[in-house]
Amino acid sequence: MDGIGNRPGWAWIFIIEGLATITASLFSYWVIQDFPDTAKFLTEEERSSPHCSFFPADSQALHKGVFVIRRLQADMQFSASGEKFKMSYVYQSLRDWKTWGIVSGGGTILTCTFWSWRVDVDVDAYFVNPSALFGIGLVAYIILIASKNAALSYFAVYLAVSAIYPIIPNSVAWVASNVEGTYKRSVTLGIAIGFGNINGAVTANIYRVSPFRLGHGIVLAYITIGFISTIIFGTFLQRENARRERGERDEIIEGIDNKHADAKNGSYESVQAARIEKGDEWSGFRYTI
Numbered sequence: 001m002d003g004i005g006n007r008p009g010w011a012w013i014f015i016i017e018g019l020a021t022i023t024a025s026l027f028s029y030w031v032i033q034d035f036p037d038t039a040k041f042l043t044e045e046e047r048s049s050p051h052c053s054f055f056p057a058d059s060q061a062l063h064k065g066v067f068v069i070r071r072l073q074a075d076m077q078f079s080a081s082g083e084k085f086k087m088s089y090v091y092q093s094l095r096d097w098k099t100w101g102i103v104s105g106g107g108t109i110l111t112c113t114f115w116s117w118r119v120d121v122d123v124d125a126y127f128v129n130p131s132a133l134f135g136i137g138l139v140a141y142i143i144l145i146a147s148k149n150a151a152l153s154y155f156a157v158y159l160a161v162s163a164i165y166p167i168i169p170n171s172v173a174w175v176a177s178n179v180e181g182t183y184k185r186s187v188t189l190g191i192a193i194g195f196g197n198i199n200g201a202v203t204a205n206i207y208r209v210s211p212f213r214l215g216h217g218i219v220l221a222y223i224t225i226g227f228i229s230t231i232i233f234g235t236f237l238q239r240e241n242a243r244r245e246r247g248e249r250d251e252i253i254e255g256i257d258n259k260h261a262d263a264k265n266g267s268y269e270s271v272q273a274a275r276i277e278k279g280d281e282w283s284g285f286r287y288t289i
Helices: 009-025 064-074 087-095 130-146 150-164 167-178 182-206 213-245 271-281
Strands: 121-123 126-128
Touching: 087 182, 087 271, 130 150, 130 213, 167 182, 182 213
Parallel strands: none
Antiparallel strands: 121 126
16 A cells, blocks of 8 residues: 555554544444443343442352442442543543642642553552662663663663553553542543553654664653652652541531531532542542552
8 A cells, every 4th residue: 555645555554553443432332331230241130239338248249240349449439339420520630630740739740741650559469669660661771772782772672661561551550540430530541541642653753763862862751750750749649648647638527526527628418428529539538659
């Protein structure tokens, strides 16, 4: 197809792949399920889970639908059992400083590097240290910039891949676990992944002439920004968790006497109502650091 439409063959590869993705996305509305209790591929027993936050560990209700909901709610995703769409959830994401990386208090703007380069996973005592991954990436790209030996450069490429590739799934998982509310999470993930994909367009324009030191240098700068951003972002989340532990974010809940409750944090008829309305801004929500 080289030359068709005055486009090179490699361009048509991207066009065809893009069209295939767009075509497949047209069916996503019917294929992708919203919640376990409405998933058509589950049996009636599996998806007939009650909208409840807790079940006994030995309960017979531990079929697939209920188990998925229980597991998600244990990870602070209380909306897992179902949530009705409200535009306010979209606005919550757009106004959230964590989405845009605007650090309150310091006035520092670090754009979306917070979300895009965050590599922090803590699942059943398994922890991927972001400093370690960024450190490996920094070493790899310094070698690529300085190396004049093909074998050493080849080693650095594998070293760089071992640091960069885990960032994508870890970042998505970290964002999903720290944003509560199904629709708010969808908007935030869309923004984070969208800005992340823009980097593909950047990469295509910075790697021009061998030995590609310009491209390596720019990527090295990205890694450095990510390393610094991760430390700052983690510090602010830790500080927010501390505020919640001290009761500074406590809401007024009807029927509950709480000396820390403050009207500025909102008034709700029940704890469940506060969870649903506030999402990860609820005083009982804790961020994964």
